[in-house]
Amino acid sequence: MNDLDETDREILRLLHADARRPYSEIADEVGLSGPAVSERVSRLREAAVIERFTVDVDRSTFAGRVPLLVDVAVEPGHATAVYAALREAAGTQHVYRSADARVVAHVSLPNADVESWLADALDTTVVADYDVSVLAASDWTNDLADADLAVACAECGNTVTDEGxxxxxxxxxxxxxxxxxxxxxxxxxxxxxxxxxxxxxxxxx
Known part of the structure; x- marks a missing residue:
């Protein structure tokens, strides 16, 4: 599956708003049977459009937690490994990897000791530098526009169709x-x- 039709897009919108929504309820919304919705979701997962179903826990609401934004400058050739390590690190809520060898993590820690957190998570010899900011607020949108649901080519950026x-x-x-x-x-x-x-x-x- 490379090209998403309108039914696929609506299923993604419904799951994005509530990943626990029963397939039978989604089926009523999109005019399909429950098994048909299940089959489409399976195809979306196989195509890596859906990576996983998860619970978005806001760790900063826990007692004694400090919400931080950690911007890590990585030595050349190590950004992918650092990204993977911080993604699995205790306290990480979200993590991003940029094209210029930087990894940015939104974390919630029992204290602001980022140096120890990094040392526990990865080999710090590959870290060139890092900046830390205390987060005053954060939010995540559930909106999925049609333009966001077009699969883009990793090489040229064009829309991927069934020929992809x-x-x-x-x-x-x-x-x-x-x-x-x-x-x-x-x-x-x-x-x-x-x-x-x-x-x-x-x-x-």
Whole structure:
């Protein structure tokens, strides 16, 4: 599945608003049977449009917790590993990885000792620098516009249709509008991976 029809989009909107909503209730909303909705959700998960169902717990509401925004500058070649480590770290609520080797995490800690938190979560030798801000407020929108539900090609940004492809690189699934874009992405990914391997080898020499 690469192209989402209006029924898929409506199912995503309903689940995004309440992931616990029964399939039978969704079926009534979109005019399908419960099993048909279940099948569509399974296809959306297989296509990695839906990554997981989870409960969004606001840890900052717990007693003694300090809500923080931690902006980490990472040494070249280590942003993916740092992102993965902080995503699993105790107290993390949300985490983001930018194209310029920065990882930003919204965390809720029993104190503001970010240095110890980072040391527990990852190898801090790959951290070039970090900034910490105390959050005064945060919110997350449940709005999903039609434009947000168009699957974009990881290489060129065009909309992915039924003619598109998908592939996994480094444990993440990417979608492409055509085999040519997939091949270009794979070539650049391999070149980057080779460069990182050579750098790591030189550092270890």
């Amino acid at each position: 492809t998908s592939a996994r690189f480094g444990g993440d699934r990417y979608r492409f509008c055509c085999p040519t874009c997939e091949a270009r992405f794979a070539e650049r990914y391999e070149e980057l991976a080779d460069g990182v391997d050579r750098t790591d080898g030189a550092d270890g020499a």
